[in-house]
Amino acid sequence: MSSGAMHALYLVPETNYGEIPAAPAFDLVRQTGVTIGLSKDTLQSAELRPDRQITSIRHGTRRIGGDINFELSYGSQDALLEAVLCGTWTGNVLKAGVARKSFTALRHFSDLTDVPYWTYLGVEMNTLQLTMGANAIVKGTFGTIGQDQPLSTAAEPTGATLGVATEAQVMDSFTGAMSIAGKQLALTTEITLSLTNGMDTRFVIGSDKTLRPTLKRSTLTGQVTAYFESGELVNEFIREGDVSLTFTVSDPEGNQYQFSLPKIKFTGGQPDVTGEDDIMLTMPFTAQYDKTLDSQISITRIPKAPELTSYSFALDGSSNGATVTGTAPTQTVTVANKSTTPTTTLTISAKPPGASLGAPAIKTAPAAATATATISGGKLVVTNKAAGTTTIVLTDGAGHDTTLNYTITA
Structure with missing residues (x-):
């Protein structure tokens, strides 16, 4: 019986979509759960028989999908953040763009004795969910889409090397900060971000594998939840104003990520009362393109100061x-x-x-x-x-x- 504690996920960037690189150098992905797998449509014959039996069932088109759940740690998810934003790290700054990146994924079930290595081709990061809550580790999920899964094997791909995990500590909300329109918000209880690239499979006659999925608009939404202490945020919703949102998360060593959304528009906001408890204000928003930034979001890496010698x-x-x-x-x-x-x-x-x-x-x-x-x-x-x-x-x-x-x- 296989145990989740003995499972590992590795990724390597592909040079050609859907093809495993020669002598691939896989990076170990820090994760809290993986659901990547192959799915197929089922095609059932509509032929009618006097004995009422089904004549034939066939497998249809193939597709890869599933999630990679993670806890944010400095440097550990940089390649995947780059892929889901379709951007490129420039120094320590990442913005949304149009540069697509695909991976070969390798899952290793180390306690299986027959075929412990499972390979997935053409894996791209289609969505990102990120949550920073009070008294909590910063958590997220990458949603994937891919092309195919060959047969599982008893050994890793030919010439492969398997990397080791980074050692940075996970990030939390205790040392983070948040501001809207340049003003610090001290009573925020949760921030969520949801990014989708709208990727979808494309099938043609003559193949049961998808062409490279379509890439649609980069849509970034989110939500701010805070104790209700002022009507200022609700007024921004009423007046249909554009405001900026910036928040920073840190680890105990002092490494930070700063998320900057310079132009968001609140799409709702009302202080619902459901009982005698504190009133919570939930403010959903959508991020818009900012001309100065040339993106709707930027992520900035802020490494800890090096140790003085x-x-x-x-x-x-x-x-x-x-x-x-x-x-x-x-x-x-x-x-x-x-x-x-x-x-x-x-x-x-x-x-x-x-x-x-x-x-x-x-x-x-x-x-x-x-x-x-x-x-x-x-x-x-x-x-x-x-x-x-x-x-x-x-x-x-x-x-x-x-x-x-x-x-x-x-």
């Missing part, structure tokens, strides 16, 4: 004849002047780039209250009133310290 310093111009020597994590600034109060400005570069700057701390100084160090605009400004060496330590609070020895010579 060290800083490096460079002179910001020439100040007091100062020189910088050494390499991170320990460098030395030498200033050959003590007749005035030398101030040296240094440009800070975090390693790796993008890491957060820590706070400077005076570790030792030649005399009490003779040195100051401040950070402003990514620059370190050091002032020392006495000859000697001041040791300045920059730290991010996680043990990644960088030492700068600031020396004034007599």
Whole structure:
């Protein structure tokens, strides 16, 4: 008896629609349930017999369909989001477009002993359902459409390699944010998105397999549910106004996705009362094309800041004849002047780039209250009133310290 706990789903992009690539490198899909499968029409003979029996039953056209259920995690569903939007990630931004992508899907029932590998060809992402609710993991479903399923096999396709899952933690609603028309909404309980590409099978005489399905308009709808505290959203529905919707979801590591719908129109909204409980306001909407964005939606990946390893310093111009020597994590600034109060400005570069700057701390100084160090605009400004060496330590609070020895010579 096969167990769902022993099941895996793999996908590989197809070069030619409905054809498994040579030496395919499959990616393991993180999922909570899969219903992809083959279905056929049934054709029954209408021939009449005196014994009342059915003469013949035939199988009709073949089609692949079903769902991939998932919990959103950073980087894990990027290829499928790209496919369902028919877009392409440009840097960390994805918008809806017209670039179609199909996959060969491989299901592995590892506890089957005869034919554990099941292959599906020409699989495309036709729909997306995404739900962010209070006190919940962000969940979604990709609805698929495909061409065919060959016979199940005892081994994976020839030359195939099977990847491993990403390790990012799932995203939740605890650290997310939402705004409509630029205003934060604090009492939202649920946001849902529903995207459909309108793909449908196309059959012709001479084949029981579909041509590549038609691609219709990208239709994006959704719904905002919130505690009823103001009539402002309902007024937007009444006046038929266009508003923007932006919401962000995060994981515990700080990775984020930001969903931006710059032009939505509410298609309903009424505060129904069904009892003595809190009144909930449900606002369905439809997204429209935005000329500035050139899409009705964008998804932006916001990776967590990289972990700081060290800083490096460079002179910001020439100040007091100062020189910088050494390499991170320990460098030395030498200033050959003590007749005035030398101030040296240094440009800070975090390693790796993008890491957060820590706070400077005076570790030792030649005399009490003779040195100051401040950070402003990514620059370190050091002032020392006495000859000697001041040791300045920059730290991010996680043990990644960088030492700068600031020396004034007599």
